[in-house]
Each structure stands twice: as structure tokens, then as C-alpha cells.
Amino acid sequence: GENVGLHLPTLSVQEGDNSIINCAYSNSASDYFIWYKQESGKGPQFIIDIRSNMDKRQGQRVTVLLNKTVKHLSLQIAATQPGDSAVYFCAETPAGGTSYGKLTFGQGTILTVHP
Amino acid sequence: GAGVSQSPSNKVTEKGKDVELRCDPISGHTALYWYRQRLGQGLEFLIYFQGNSAPDKSGLPSDRFSAERTGESVSTLTIQRTQQEDSAVYLCASSPDGINQPQHFGDGTRLSIL
Numbered sequence: 001g002e003n004v005g006l007h008l009p010t011l012s013v014q015e016g017d018n019s020i021i022n023c024a025y026s027n028s029a030s031d032y033f034i035w036y037k038q039e040s041g042k043g044p045q046f047i048i049d050i051r052s053n054m055d056k057r058q059g060q061r062v063t064v065l066l067n068k069t070v071k072h073l074s075l076q077i078a079a080t081q082p083g084d085s086a087v088y089f090c091a092e093t094p095a096g097g098t099s100y101g102k103l104t105f106g107q108g109t110i111l112t113v114h115p
Numbered sequence: 116g117a118g119v120s121q122s123p124s125n126k127v128t129e130k131g132k133d134v135e136l137r138c139d140p141i142s143g144h145t146a147l148y149w150y151r152q153r154l155g156q157g158l159e160f161l162i163y164f165q166g167n168s169a170p171d172k173s174g175l176p177s178d179r180f181s182a183e184r185t186g187e188s189v190s191t192l193t194i195q196r197t198q199q200e201d202s203a204v205y206l207c208a209s210s211p212d213g214i215n216q217p218q219h220f221g222d223g224t225r226l227s228i229l
Contacts, residue, residue: 032215043220105157
């Protein structure tokens with residue numbers, strides 16, 4: 001079936017550096033993409049989303065880039081802080097059909113920020 | 116405001132027993148989702164409720180799994196005759212109407228089958 005996966009399972013950075021977390025997806029019908037942050041013992045926390053009619057979206061210290069040509073999604077975190085240490089998941093959902101509304105998650109990237 | 120609430124936060128039970136997990140979505144959210152997360156892995160979709168429509172049960176792994184939702188409020192996920200492979204964190208999420216909007220998650224129920 002269709003799936004969403006991550007290139008790098010772990011990422012270690014120094015405090016203050018910028019972080020880039022990558023995600024590949026295979027469903028060409030994917031229409032809506034979300035990045036979540038999950039801390040130990042907690043549920044996923046929404047970070048930022050992007051629709052397929054956009055290439056880039058910015059939030060506070062975070063930027064999501066979408067390249068539909070190569071089916072690639074990335075999350076950029078500026079000035080990474082120790083509190084950013086967590087597992088980051090990308091997720092996608094198609095625009096309609098029987099899969100409408102269901103999120104398909106990648107396996108996650110562990111981000112560790114060293115002081 | 117209150118987020119998605121799940122109970123219990125932890126559940127330990129013996130193989131073969133039935134368990135019931137509860138989810139209280141954010142008030143006003145018509146869409147409700149259940150996911151399963153095994154240790155160190157991503158989330159697997161289980162079931163999706165949207166308003167009064169028939170639920171999408173396509174992710175339920177076996178007929179031992181079932182879920183109900185009362186109107187646009189509380190949902191319960193029931194696992195009958197639990198097996199050790201059912202051990203996981205069960206996460207519930209809700210969104211305003213399920214249409215291209217982020218899902219907001221509870222902190223899950225950690226289920227351990229002995």
C-alpha cells in the first residue's frame with residue numbers, strides 16, 4: 001500500500017544550529033501534509049501543515065517545504081533548542097476517496113539537541 | 116481549552132481478557148480517529164468517525180477490535196480476547212470536521228498484555 005517514510009532515523013545537532021528533517025512519500029494523490037512532534041509519553045503535537053497547492057509554509061522557527069515533483073517533504077527548525085528534542089513524524093492524507101481524513105504516518109526521526 | 120482526553124493512561128491486563136479504552140474529543144470536533152503505535156514506530160490508523168456517517172473501519176486489524184462513538188462525543192475502543200501483540204499505545208485524535216485540518220491527539224493509553 002501507499003506509505004510515507006523518512007530518510008534519516010536519527011539526527012543530532014548542537015543548540016543554536018538549524019535542523020532539517022526529511023520525509024519521502026509515495027502516494028501521488030497526497031493532498032495535505034502535517035508535521036508532528038512527539039515527546040516521550042505524550043501524544044503527537046501538531047507543528048505545521050501544508051497543502052499540495054503550496055511549496056513552502058513558515059511558522060514560528062519552523063518551515064515546511066514540499067516538492068511534489070519528487071514527492072519530498074522537509075521540516076526546517078531554526079536555532080534548534082534542547083526543548084526541540086523529540087521524535088518528529090510526517091503524515092499525509094489524500095484529498096478524497098475512501099482514504100479521506102485518514103493520516104498515514106512515517107516511521108519518525110529522533111532529533112537530539114545537545115546544549 | 117481542554118484537549119483530547121484519554122483514559123486510562125495505562126492498562127495492564129492478562130492475555131484473553133477484554134479491555135475498553137475511552138476517548139473524550141475536543142468539544143465541537145466532529146471527526147474522531149483511533150491509532151495504534153507500537154514501540155519505536157509510527158502510528159497505524161485503526162478507525163475514523165465523521166459526524167453521523169458510517170465509520171471507516173478499514174484499519175482495524177481483526178474482528179477482536181471494535182469501536183463506538185456516541186453522537187459527536189465520547190468514543191470507546193474495545194479489544195476482545197487480548198493477545199500479547201495488542202500491546203501498544205492507543206492514541207485518539209479529533210479534528211473540527213476532518214477536512215484538511217490537523218488532528219489533535221490525546222496522550223494515549225499504554226496497553227500491556229501479560
